Amino acid sequence: GIYVLSQNRLVSISVLKMANTGVLPFVRGVDFSRNDFSDGRFPQSVRLMSGVQWLKLDRSNLTQVPEELGHLMKLEHLSLTHNGLEKLFGELTELWSLRTLNIRHNKVRSSGIPAQLFHLEDLTTLDLSHNVLKEVPEGMEKARSLLVLNLSHNNITAIPNTLFVNLTDLLFLDLSHNQLETLPPQMRRLANLQTLILNHNPLGHFQLRQLPSLVGLETLHMRDTQRSPANMPTSLEMLSNLRDVDLSFNDLPKVPDALYTVPTLRRLNLSSNCITELAMALEVWQNLETLNLCCNQLTSLPASLCKLTSLRRLYLNNNKLDFEGIPSGIGKLVNLEVFSAANNHLEMIPEGLCRCGSLKKLILSGNRLITLPDTVHLLSELQTLELKDNPDLVMPPKPLEAQRGAGVEFYNIDFSLQNQLRLAGAAIPAPSPVTGASKDPIARKLRLRRGKRDHEEADSDQAKILKGMKDIAKEKNKQKTLEEVKAESLKPKRWDESLEKPQLDYSELFDEDAGQIPGLTVWEIENFLPNQVEEVAHGKFYEGDCYIILKTRLDDSGNLQWQIYFWIGEKATLDKRACSAIHAVNLRNFLGAECRTAREEQGDESLEKPQLDYSELFDEDAGQIPGLTVWEIENFLPNQVEEVA
Template sequence: MANTGVLPFVRGLDFARNDFSDGKFPEAVSLMTGVQWLKLDRTNLNEVPKEMGQLLKLEHLSLTRNNLEKLHGELTELGCLRTLNLRRNKVRNSGIPIELFNSEELSTLDLSHNNLKEVPEGLEKAKSLLVLNLSNNQIDSIPNSLFINLTDLLFLDLSNNNLETLPPQTRRVANLQTLILNNNPLEQYQLRQLPSLVNLETLHLRNTQRSLNNFPTNLEGLVNLADVDLSQNMLPKVPDALYSLPSLKRLNLSENEITELSTAIELWQKLQTLNLSHNKLKSLPASLCKITTLRRLYVNDNEIDFEGIPSGIGKLGLLEIFSAAYNQLEMIPEGLCRCVMYFVDNSSGVLIISYIFKGMKDIVTEKNKNKQEDETRAESLKPKRWDEKLEKPPLNYSEIFEDDAGQIPGLCIWEIENFLPNRIDECTHGKFYEGDCYIVLKTLLDDSGSLTWKIYFWIGKKASLDKLACAAIHAVNLRNYLGAQCRTIREEQGDESEEFLSLFDTQITYIEGGRTLSGFYTVEDMIYEIRCYRIHAAGASIHLETVAIAPESLDPGYVFMLDAGPKIFLWYGKTSKNTLKSKARLMAEKINKNERKNKAEILTEMMGKESTDFLRVLGIHDDEYRLVPQEHVDPDFVPVQPRLYQVRLGMGYLELPQVEIPHGKLTQNLLNSKNVYILDCYVDVFVWIGKKSTRLVNAAAVKLSEELFNMIDRPDFAMVTRVREGTESQ
């Protein structure tokens, strides 16, 4: 970079994911005095490069996920700095210079996920701050002076700290739109300042020890409050003050102690999502049926029976999801026939998850489509002029996109599934699966008050060709539907534009695999997920217990299989039994034959003599690291028996009766090629797809397996895996 100083037109530099440790930062950057934004995420920095002190026009600086403990004086010289993102470092209070906050331009500051024990000294001088994120630190108090000057704040995140109260001056930040206080011990805090925050739109108080005694009695002034999270608290009923919120759209009251709902819920005439899961409800009031805007209703893990569901629930014409897992339902209410519903583990003794009449609707739609095709085919036999053949068929985009798409300022995201866009929930915004494609719509208001739009389509690096093509096509369809005078912008994983990244409040994350099905059922090159298994004896066979891919998982008394796709490692502990070693070898050979076409390499690793390749796959990149496994597995450990469910089409719904597994051993004769099965191993969930099964049942089974997966807490390394008949082994 010796000649970078001759590029005065350069306005931004993205150096993310480089290694600039030990003074490797390029000195020539200091010559690029016109640079306005600089991205140094994941660059292994342990100090701020001195070259940055020369970038006097720098406005936006991102230093996330480094090893910074101190911020030296170089940052205090950047008088034009507007955005400073120091998320996920090791910054301490002693490492932050007071002069850093003297800038009159600083409007966005992110110090989340650091080692702060108190609010940085001098922060109250940053009078232009609009966005402040101090979450995930160890802060136990907020100084009185902080909110006296920071009256322009729009966004404040103090979640995951040790706060017991907030100062009275909190009422001065009257412009605040988002307040997040999740996971703080605020039992003694009365929230008296809350009614003064009249511009509040989002309020998250999850796990803050809320009760009826420390919740405000009057919130009538919060006419803009649309998103409230009061989950994981101690509420015996819905606080009366919530009924006075006219703009409420999303309300999360899950994991409380609520026993009944007031008829006053009908006052929530804009409510779209209501989560009441994990409470003590026995019934839902009839007034619920008057919330005609309701789209998603979650009442999992309550005590609701058939009589507890109001008969008029069918009047909720916009209801898309009614989730009632773990209740006492024996029958499906007729009024819910238009919804996507989940009734799991109810008192009937049969696991019934209804995807339901939506499937019947799809069948009817398919029949109508065939009828129309027959009519079209007959019409095509009539002679036509040559220019008539050039006419394009009209498209009804309202059947593809929702009526409210692009009508409200904010962000909407659709994932591509089976050729069509499927809108995803706001809680998953910024989380992209590598095997999927998405359409992202940003709706804005211009100076005249008119709506404007920006449309992007995001491509995962492992996405199939049909998803990529459909994302591009439907992005254009969305533009046509809105009548937008804008272009559609392609964004690729790992190469997203700054404009796209700025759409999200936090850094976007990539998730391995794909959440949605491809529209095609073509044979593709196998993509291997690296997995690690601990081998146990199970009678005449063996059991593979999924464990984390980490050195800590290894135990000297066991054999482990580290499956890396082209290479299968068998690690033998010093005190492991020879019978386990031989059976593990046979299992590896079976996997190689059935799944890898005998192209994988089976490698043996002896404890204390591990190869570099094995250590690399295990996540160890230090050549001097010495692997010393410890005994930690309970000698009385007994693997949990898996549960096998058959997915089949019943009378208008999908049934999942449990299949008995004799002696806990899954054999081929339990499976029928005409059906789809879900195997829940309590860590992983597998979907077995028979060769003769229908496409409708296949698609539903994948969604149902994800519901099963999310119903209980599983390890971070757990996953849902699809297995087609003929490729199974493990």
């Protein structure tokens, strides 16, 4: 059984009642989070839960590990986050079944962690982040089974050479937000490592010589690590699995040459550097989906950028790009969904950008725009168009084909001459034969010269037109009367801009870290208040209850995005229905989110078909031929059985 006793001030009585029924040995998981276990209030009956496999004691005012845990010999997952623990000496070293230990957000020192803890043979996940460690705990190199190690947000100044000698099975390593100046050479033994996070460390003198040996690496984050051309490797071609690289907030004047040797990149973040130009060699990134070049010194983009046909998100905010700096062939990026170029020097955008049929977000605020191509109205997938802080902008009129009730196709009539003659029964004249003119090489040269001269004159005329439109817009602004200015100041605000956030203490309703970590968070309405539901109980909704669901994710600029829903059970009482709606709005105000709260009722949920690539599961001709087809489940996937079987 699974029991959730979080925020239950009578937890000791509840456990005592359960002990009297004899049910405790059959309990498999308990959540005691948000109870007050200070001053020895931890229930002694917990020792009777001999079969418990997971236990959560988050935010329970614990200052030491309860000795009752030493009797839970089948415990596999233990979470003690957000407490006041300073040391882990106690019963943890006797829990031989322990696989996951989460001690983040405490006050644990290196001297308070017993070396015997790392002798637990099944320990695979260890989270010691957000503590006060100054060095790696003694004996950690003995934890040979570790797959996930998080030592971030501490004050560690050095990694001992012996740490990575035996930890060769590590898949995830987070050393960010420490004071590391170098890493041991033995790190090259981590051939299975998939994720390495080193953000916010003073690694200016670290040469990354071990990096090419990490052949299994998929994610490399080195934000704010003093990267420069002098301390970057010359090649990373050995990292054939590398997908995600973050080198933002460094001192790079150009894209490191080593990145051009990694054709497997899918996400690249080079924002907040000093990059002035991009090399033509970037066409090697044929799998790249997200490219972030915000806050650099770019004045133009190379034409080879248009060959990145897999690109879906392109961020160019806060650069020095103008109209000529955007390649005219950008329309070849048929999969582009986000083009963000705010705070640049754009007076126009290439018409080719409006041929990106998949474009959903077009961010051009803070530029010098005069107008946009007429075809911007034909972007059928466009959801967001931001054009604020462009004082001279004049939007183009909608073309006829974009207006309802306009154009030949609306009337379904063919007005061509040939069709009208055919309908009238008249003879359709035969097309006159085209006689081939004799080739004259001298005339051809004259035409080419004349064409070049006409093209230069056209460019000059275009520049004059742009300047004229800008002058006209400025003159109109000068001619505005005082009454017009007053009238503009009286324009009503949008409904969402006029709303004021009520002065409430939302900390009594939601945790301070709610919505700060990507993932799913669920609250149920209990006694008129939201009560957070543990992750293991997600998806188990009862028809007599109401729930608030928060989906948190990071966009490609690293900003948090939220979606808020409140779900109403079919038999829920009126007060629960009202509280779920009210607290959903309170959650939005607490987060400072701009999204709307979506109402979902049992039996009338808005289901969306997941965007999956089913071709990896089934053949394209499955279900297209009459007959019987059978699949067997093998390694979690459907495997088609031959007809003879």
